[in-house]
Amino acid sequence: MALADRKVLLLAADDFEDMELLYPLYRLQEEDVSVTVAGLDEYPVTGKKGHGPVDVDTTVDGVHAGDFDALVIPGGYAPDKLRRSQAVLELVRAFDADGKPIAFICHAGWVPISAKILKGRRATSVGAIRDDMVNAGADWVDEATVVDGNLISARTPADLGPWMKALLRALAAR
Numbered sequence: 001m002a003l004a005d006r007k008v009l010l011l012a013a014d015d016f017e018d019m020e021l022l023y024p025l026y027r028l029q030e031e032d033v034s035v036t037v038a039g040l041d042e043y044p045v046t047g048k049k050g051h052g053p054v055d056v057d058t059t060v061d062g063v064h065a066g067d068f069d070a071l072v073i074p075g076g077y078a079p080d081k082l083r084r085s086q087a088v089l090e091l092v093r094a095f096d097a098d099g100k101p102i103a104f105i106c107h108a109g110w111v112p113i114s115a116k117i118l119k120g121r122r123a124t125s126v127g128a129i130r131d132d133m134v135n136a137g138a139d140w141v142d143e144a145t146v147v148d149g150n151l152i153s154a155r156t157p158a159d160l161g162p163w164m165k166a167l168l169r170a171l172a173a174r
Helices: 018-030 078-082 086-097 106-114 127-135 157-173
Strands: 007-012 034-039 070-073 102-105 145-148 151-154
Touching: 007 018, 007 078, 007 086, 018 034, 018 157, 070 086, 070 106, 070 157, 078 106, 086 102, 086 106, 102 106, 102 157, 106 127, 106 151, 145 157, 151 157
Parallel strands: 007 034, 007 070, 070 102, 102 151
Antiparallel strands: 145 151
């Protein structure tokens, strides 16, 4: 895949699900995609299983959706922190308005819920937030990876492979 001209924004906060941040970070870099890790502040982040610290390149306040081709939101406990940031929610809405891929996994569904972009959309998540997804208006399905337009969702770390393949296909199609 020739993806060297693609740029992806990866959101990060402490207590991310370790593999859900590290796998997309390295997998995208393997394809020569430029990945920018944006945190809520300038401090490195650590995964809930202890991986890290992972340096952030910038803060969510310092980036614009127009500078990127796709957005990745890892799960874990980090999405509960990310969803409280107006800058994060505005970024998610801007990516969605532009039809750019938004890839989220596991508990990361909380972020598009708070951004109010899931109503009438088909998506999946970890079963623990199924009710949250449904209450936000999503057509929730129990599948490894679900693609609905620009939304690319997955359930758990067990689904990282098909989730990343779907994201890479979306990036190649842009």
